[in-house]
Structure formats: C-alpha cells, structure tokens
Amino acid sequence: MAISPFLWTLWGSFKVQGDFFSKADWANAVYGIQTLAETGSTFTLNGYRNAWIEHEFWLSAINTSIVVFFVVIISLTIGTLGGYALARSGYRYALWLLMLALVFRAMPHITLVSGYLLPFFQWNIWGHLPTTIIVLVAINQPFTLWMLHSFFLNIPKELDESALVDGCNRFQAFRHIIIPVMWPGVITTGLFSFLLAYNDFAVTAMLLSQENQTMVPKIASFLGSTQQEGEVMSAVAAVVSTTLPLFVLVMFFQRQIVSGLTAGAVKG
Amino acid sequence: MPHRTFIFFILPSLLSMILLIAVPIFSAMTQSLFIAHKQVIRVSETCDPFGCKKETSVDAEATSHLREKEPLGVFNGFETYTNRNHLAAAEIKTSWNVATGWKDLFSRIMNLPFYKALAFTITYTFVVTPFVIILGFLIALGTNSLASWLKGPTIFFSLLPMIVTPLIGSLILFWMIDADGIIGSTLQRIFKDNDLSLKASPALTWIMLIVYGIWHSTPFAFIVFYAGLQTVPQETLEASMLDGASLWQQKRYVVIPYLMPLIIFVTLIQLMDNFRVFEPIVGFNASANATSLSWIIFNDLRGEDALQLFGSAAATSMLTIIGVGILLIPVLIMIWKEFNSKTV
Numbered sequence: 233m234a235i236s237p238f239l240w241t242l243w244g245s246f247k248v249q250g251d252f253f254s255k256a257d258w259a260n261a262v263y264g265i266q267t268l269a270e271t272g273s274t275f276t277l278n279g280y281r282n283a284w285i286e287h288e289f290w291l292s293a294i295n296t297s298i299v300v301f302f303v304v305i306i307s308l309t310i311g312t313l314g315g316y317a318l319a320r321s322g323y324r325y326a327l328w329l330l331m332l333a334l335v336f337r338a339m340p341h342i343t344l345v346s347g348y349l350l351p352f353f354q355w356n357i358w359g360h361l362p363t364t365i366i367v368l369v370a371i372n373q374p375f376t377l378w379m380l381h382s383f384f385l386n387i388p389k390e391l392d393e394s395a396l397v398d399g400c401n402r403f404q405a406f407r408h409i410i411i412p413v414m415w416p417g418v419i420t421t422g423l424f425s426f427l428l429a430y431n432d433f434a435v436t437a438m439l440l441s442q443e444n445q446t447m448v449p450k451i452a453s454f455l456g457s458t459q460q461e462g463e464v465m466s467a468v469a470a471v472v473s474t475t476l477p478l479f480v481l482v483m484f485f486q487r488q489i490v491s492g493l494t495a496g497a498v499k500g
Numbered sequence: 501m502p503h504r505t506f507i508f509f510i511l512p513s514l515l516s517m518i519l520l521i522a523v524p525i526f527s528a529m530t531q532s533l534f535i536a537h538k539q540v541i542r543v544s545e546t547c548d549p550f551g552c553k554k555e556t557s558v559d560a561e562a563t564s565h566l567r568e569k570e571p572l573g574v575f576n577g578f579e580t581y582t583n584r585n586h587l588a589a590a591e592i593k594t595s596w597n598v599a600t601g602w603k604d605l606f607s608r609i610m611n612l613p614f615y616k617a618l619a620f621t622i623t624y625t626f627v628v629t630p631f632v633i634i635l636g637f638l639i640a641l642g643t644n645s646l647a648s649w650l651k652g653p654t655i656f657f658s659l660l661p662m663i664v665t666p667l668i669g670s671l672i673l674f675w676m677i678d679a680d681g682i683i684g685s686t687l688q689r690i691f692k693d694n695d696l697s698l699k700a701s702p703a704l705t706w707i708m709l710i711v712y713g714i715w716h717s718t719p720f721a722f723i724v725f726y727a728g729l730q731t732v733p734q735e736t737l738e739a740s741m742l743d744g745a746s747l748w749q750q751k752r753y754v755v756i757p758y759l760m761p762l763i764i765f766v767t768l769i770q771l772m773d774n775f776r777v778f779e780p781i782v783g784f785n786a787s788a789n790a791t792s793l794s795w796i797i798f799n800d801l802r803g804e805d806a807l808q809l810f811g812s813a814a815a816t817s818m819l820t821i822i823g824v825g826i827l828l829i830p831v832l833i834m835i836w837k838e839f840n841s842k843t844v
Contacts, residue, residue, distance in 0.1 A: 237672045238660060314513030317506050327839050329514070331832055336521045338824050340776040342797045343817035347524025349801060350531060350810055370520030373513050402505045431665035433779050434794075438801060448665055452782060455671075468675065471668050478663050486656055489663070493720065494727035 238479075242472050280469040289470055291443075292450040296430065298361060299446055303368045303429040304422050307376055311425075312418060314373070315380025316406055320392070330378065337374035341434040344371065349438065359441035367439060368429050375428070376421055379492060383417025384410075420492035423485055430478070447474045525821065532580055532814035534573040537566050573811060580815040587819075588612045614816065617791040620706065621823075624792065625774040628713040632770055633763060635714065636721025641751070643722070644729050655723070662719035670712050670783025677708060705789035712780050717773070721766050728762045729755070768831045775824055793820045 284290050318326045348367065352358040387410065395405035430448075437449035445453070451474065454467040482489065540562040544555050582589040591612060599605035609615050643654050661669060732755055740754050756763075778794035781787055787795060793816060800813035 237669075237676060238664075241672045241675065310512035310516065314510040317501065317509035320501050321506055322501060323503075323506075327836075329510070331835060333517070334831065334835070335825075335828060336517055338772045338828050339521060339525065340778070340794050340797075340817070340820055340824065342778060342794045342801075343528060343820055344521060344524045346797055346801055346810065346813040346817050347526075347528035347531070348520075351527060366516070367520055370516040373517045374521075377513060402501065402509070406509075427663065431667075433665070433667045433782070434798065438798075448667055451671070452667060455785070464675075467671070471671055474668055475664055478665075479660070482656060482659055482663050486652075486659065489659065490655065490723055490727070493723045 238475065241468060280473070284469075284473070287450075287454065287466055287470075289447070289450060289473065292445055292447045293473075295361065295440075295444060296446040296448075299365055299368065299436075300426055300429045302365045303372065304425045306365070307369045307372050307425045308418055308422050310369070311373060311376035311380050311421065312414065313406075314377050316384050316410060318377060318381040319384035319387075320389070330381065333374035333377050337378075341371060341432075342438075345435055345438045352439070358439065359444060361440070361444060364436060364439045367435055368432060371435065372425050372428050376425060379421045379424065380417060383414065383421070386417075387413060416488070416491075419485075420488040423481070423488055424492055426481070427478075528814040528817045530814075531810050532818050533576060533578070533811075535576040535580060535811045536573045536809070537563070537570065538574075540566060576811065580811050581819070586614045586812070586815050588614065613791070613796060614819070617793050617796045618823075620709075620790045621775060621777060621792045621794075623706065624710060624713060624777050625771055625827075627710050628717060628774050629767060629770040631710075631714045632717045632721050633767055635718045636766070637725050637759075637763075639718065639722045640725035640729055643726055655726075658722055659719050661715050662717065666716060666779035667783045669716055670780040673708075673712055673715070674784045702789040705784070705786045709777075709780050709784060709786060709790055712784070713774060713777065716780075717770060721770070724762055724766050725759060728759050732758055764834065768827075768834070771827050772824065772831065775820075775827055793823070 318330060344367075349358070352363065357363045391413070392405040392409050395409045396402070400408065432446075433448045433452065436446045437452060440446065440449065442453075447470070451467060451470050454470060540559040541556055542559040542562070544557065546553050546555060581587055592609065595605055595608040599608060610619060639658065643651060643658075646654060664672075736754050736758075737750060740750050745753065776794050777792045778798065781790060781792055781795045782798075787799070791799075797813045797816045797820070800809040800816065
C-alpha cells in the first residue's frame with residue numbers, strides 16, 4: 233500500500249499522457265498502447281526530455297544540490313557545538329533553551345516567511361541562494377539541536393572529563409575526544425537536515441526567484457502549465473527524478489533514519 | 501560547564517534561531533497592525549469652452565513613492581484581525597441576527613475564509629492524528645510478528661511515504677485520483693457514474709486530503725511504536741500468558757500501558773505538525789474546496805509586487821501561532837515534568 237503509488241508513477245513516467253491518464257483502460261498505462269502509437273515504442277523518455285532540457289530542470293537540480301549541501305554542513309557545524317553545550321551544561325537554563333527550541337520548531341514555516349518578505353525586499357537580499365540557505369539552517373536548528381543533544385547525552389561524560397583533567401580546555405576536549413565518536417549521531421542528524429532542505433516548499437517557493445528555484449517549487453510551477461497536452465508528463469518525470477535520490481537515501485541509510493526517529497522517543 | 505564556555509558553544513545556533521525565527525515572528529506581529537497604502541487618487545479639473553469637468557485618476561507616481569517611503573503601510577490597529585478575511589466580527593454579528601437556525605448560521609460562518617480554513621485545519625488535525633496512531637500501532641504489531649527476513653524490506657517500504665516530499669507525495673496520489681487516472685477511472689467504473697470526481701465536492705476533497713495525511717504520517721508512528729515494541733519487558737508478558745491472558749488481553753493490559761508514553765509523544769507531535777498542513781492543498785489543487793490556515797497565509801503572499809497582502813498574511817500568522825501555542829502547552833508540560841523527575 234505504501235509503495236504502489238510510487239511504482240505506478242515510476243512506470244507511468246515513461247509513457248505519454250494518453251496512457252498514464254487513460255480513461256478507457258488503466259491497463260493501457262501498463263502496456264503503453266498510446267505510447268506505442270505516438271512514439272513507436274512502449275517506453276518513451278519524452279517526459280524526461282521535456283522537463284530536464286526544455287524546462288531546465290537540470291538547473292533546479294543544481295540549485296537543490298547547492299542549497300542542500302550548504303544547509304547540511306552549516307547546520308551540523310553549529311548544531312554540534314550547540315547540542316554538545318546543551319548536553320554537558322548541567323544547569324536548568326539548558327532545559328529552558330530546549331523548550332524554547334521546541335516552541336520554535338512548532339512555528340509554521342509560512343508564518344516565518346511572511347515575517348521575512350518585507351525586510352528581505354527592503355535590504356535587497358530576496359531571491360539569492362545564500363539567503364535561503366541561512367534561513368533553512370535557522371529553521372532546522374531546533375530539530376537539529378534536540379537530536380544532537382540527545383546523541384551527546386549518550387556519550388559518557390567521563391570521556392571529556394578525563395580530557396579536561398589532562399589540561400584541555402572545553403573546545404580542545406570537544407575537538408579531540410568527542411568529534412571522533414560522535415559520527416553516528418551526526419550522520420543521522422545530517423540525514424534529517426538533508427531531508428528538510430531537500431523537501432522544503434514553503435520557504436524555497438517564496439524566497440527564490442524563477443531562475444533560482446530548487447526542484448520542489450519548480451515542480452509546483454510546472455503545475456500551472458499542465459493543462460496543455462503533454463505537459464503533465466514533464467511534471468510526472470520531474471516528480472520521479474526528484475523522488476529517486478530519496479529512495480536511494482532510504483535504502484542505504486534506513487538504519488540511521490530509524491534510530492534517529494526513535495532516539496528521542498524511546499527512553500532506554 | 502562554566503557559563504562563558506556554554507555561551508560560546510551555543511552562540512551561533514542561538515543567534516541564528518533568534519534572528520530568523522524569533523525576530524520574524526515579531527516582524528509579522530508588527531506587520532499585522534498595518535495595512536497597505538491605498539492608491540493615491542488625484543482629482544483634476546479640465547476646463548474647456550463648454551464647461552469645467554472633474555476627473556479622478558490614480559496617481560501612479562505618488563502611489564509608488566508613498567509605498568517606498570513607508571513600506572509597512574498605514575497603521576490599522578487590530579482592524580485587520582476583525583475584518584472579513586479574519587475574525588470577521590461584524591459579519592458574524594449580522595449572521596447571528598439574521599440566521600434562521602444553527603445550520604444556517606454554521607453555513608454562513610463557513611463562507612468566511614478564515615473560519616473555513618480553521619474548520620478544515622482542525623478537522624484534519626483531529627482526524628488524521630488518531631488514525632495515524634491506531635494504524636501505526638497495528639502495522640508495528642504486524643511487522644513485529646513477521647519473519648525476520650521480511651522485516652527489513654517492510655520497514656523500507658513503509659518509511660517511504662514519510663520521506664518523500666509532501667508536495668510530491670500529494671501530487672503522486674493526485675494523479676492517481678484524477679478522473680483520468682487509475683484510481684479515479686476505476687472508481688467511476690465501480691460506481692457507474694461518469695461524472696464522479698473526487699475533486700468535485702468539498703466533502704470528498706476533505707476526505708482525500710485526510711487520507712493523504714494518514715498515508716504520509718503513519719510511518720512515523722509505525723517506526724516509533726515498532727522500536728518501542730522491541731523493548732517490552734518479556735517477563736511481564738510471560739507472566740500474563742501464564743495467567744491465561746488471551747492475545748488481545750495481553751496487548752491491552754501489558755503492551756499498551758507500556759507504550760503509553762510513546763503514544764502520548766507521537767500524538768502531541770502529530771497534533772502540532774498536522775495543524776500546519778499546507779503542501780497537500782497545493783499538490784491536490786484543492787483550494788477551491790479546502791483551505792488551511794497555512795494555505796491562506798501563502799495565498800496572501802503570492803500576488804505580484806504590490807498585490808501582496810502582508811498585513812493580512814501577518815494577522816492570519818498570528819492567529820495560527822496562537823492555535824499552535826494552545827496545542828503546544830501539553831507538550832511543554834510533559835517535558836517539564838519529565839525533566840524534573842529525572843534531575844530531582
């Protein structure tokens with residue numbers, strides 16, 4: 233039940249609109265009858281060609297890669313520092329900060345966007361990729377902090393305390409002792425940061441200009457032109473192209489994703 | 501950890517959150533109190549041998565000059581909150597006086613954009629969440645009893661609806677449900693009604709969106725419950741079996757109470773997240789029949805240049821934040837209690 237819609241769309245993306253949306257017989261989409269009639273073979277790359285070349289989807293793919301790469305790196309860098317501090321603090325105010333982070337996480341993204349637009353227009357920073365990158369990093373922080381802080385709590389305090397006793401300051405202890413052992417947690421958190429940056433729609437749709445768009449808002453802009461014949465298939469092809477990397481991600485990182493989801497929830 | 505070191509470590513993260521989450525909320529609060537400048541109208545008089553005529557026209561140059569000088573607009577106080585697009589105080593009052601009964605009053609209120617969005621948002625939140633919990637729990641129970649070689653792939657497939665971009669997931673389902681798509685045309689054949697369209701009536705659209713919401717969020721509940729099921733203490737379970745409990749009784753009296761903290765956790769997170777529902781409405785193109793609070797904010801911001809309604813979007817944002825805040829209170833209380841019980 234979970235996967236059949238994906239398989240159906242994947243299979244259909246290689247057909248023409250007449251087959252994918254065949255009122256006569258849904259089996260048409262399976263065998264590609266219209267496709268055979270229109271293009272001479274039961275599989276066609278027309279949808280993909282349309283989306284990637286004519287609609288310049290490859291540009292959006294590059295934009296997405298840039299945005300996601302920087303969001304993950306910056307997010308993890310400041311998040312590990314913050315999460316470490318929250319885990320080792322020992323004072324009450326750490327809890328207050330975490331609860332504040334939770335409140336921040338609950339804010340609808342579109343609400344934040346409505347706060348951004350006027351000032352960004354005024355200061356002329358709207359429509360640039362770096363602006364969106366910084367915004368996505370900040371929106372991501374509450375979740376990142378919570379996840380990393382719970383991973384750091386699981387690293388025994390004795391490790392860095394012994395480093396402190398040996399004369400390191402906090403930062404050196406962090407760099408030499410903690411960084412080598414924190415990778416599992418960091419990779420898991422990085423995955424979720426990746427997902428948030430990759431999947432985002434509200435922020436990227438409102439803060440990027442037509443030329444700059446990442447893949448998801450670009451697909452939304454396809455929807456406006458899908459009434460014409462054949463245009464729907466561009467959107468279908470774009471959707472499949474965007475989803476495939478996620479499939480690969482889940483396949484390789486399934487364990488990390490599951491452990492990340494359960495880290496905060498299940499108290500051991 | 502000494503306070504100074506703590507501040508250094510956490511400063512970048514905290515600064516980014518304050519600048520880009522806290523400040524925009526205040527910015528939105530401020531914007532909600534203003535309304536865009538109206539266009540400047542100029543009355544000019546032209547006199548010719550036949551008499552003098554007055555002509556009104558829009559002074560475009562003065563208008564754009566004014567808008568640039570004072571981008572926020574004119575101070576409007578709380579008027580934006582009570583206008584027709586939001587709380588609609590005046591309209592509700594008239595409806596109350598004019599309505600012929602509860603049903604009529606209800607349908608009049610539903611015609612107001614804000615209340616229509618609020619109704620859908622609340623319905624979506626409070627229908628999707630219980631279904632997600634129950635379905636997630638059942639799937640977790642089912643997966644737990646599968647042969648172990650089946651478990652990995654099952655988890656892989658079940659994770660997918662959640663990982664996929666909400667907009668894309670809703671598009672995929674939308675294309676299947678479309679009257680020419682596989683589900684749509686099959687349904688038409690089953691009901692022998694060539695005009696049947698899941699997009700036609702509000703009720704069907706709401707159901708469709710809710711089904712999507714359940715499809716999308718169940719994996720999260722499933723994974724959390726599945727992990728929890730791995731840690732159910734075997735002794736209690738075996739003791740109950742010795743006492744003669746049936747399979748169902750075991751679940752009810754041992755497993756569910758043990759998983760209760762997880763169930764509460766998932767419920768609260770789901771309530772919070774579902775309240776923000778937005779992408780499915782875009783993906784399903786459902787805005788004619790179903791709107792949500794986040795969607796009407798998006799709609800206000802979408803126009804070209806001068807047509808963007810910042811004040812209106814900001815006012816709706818404030819009202820949405822109040823709603824989220826109300827849902828957030830139990831979460832915060834829960835975390836507070838747990839932290840206290842741990843450190844004390």
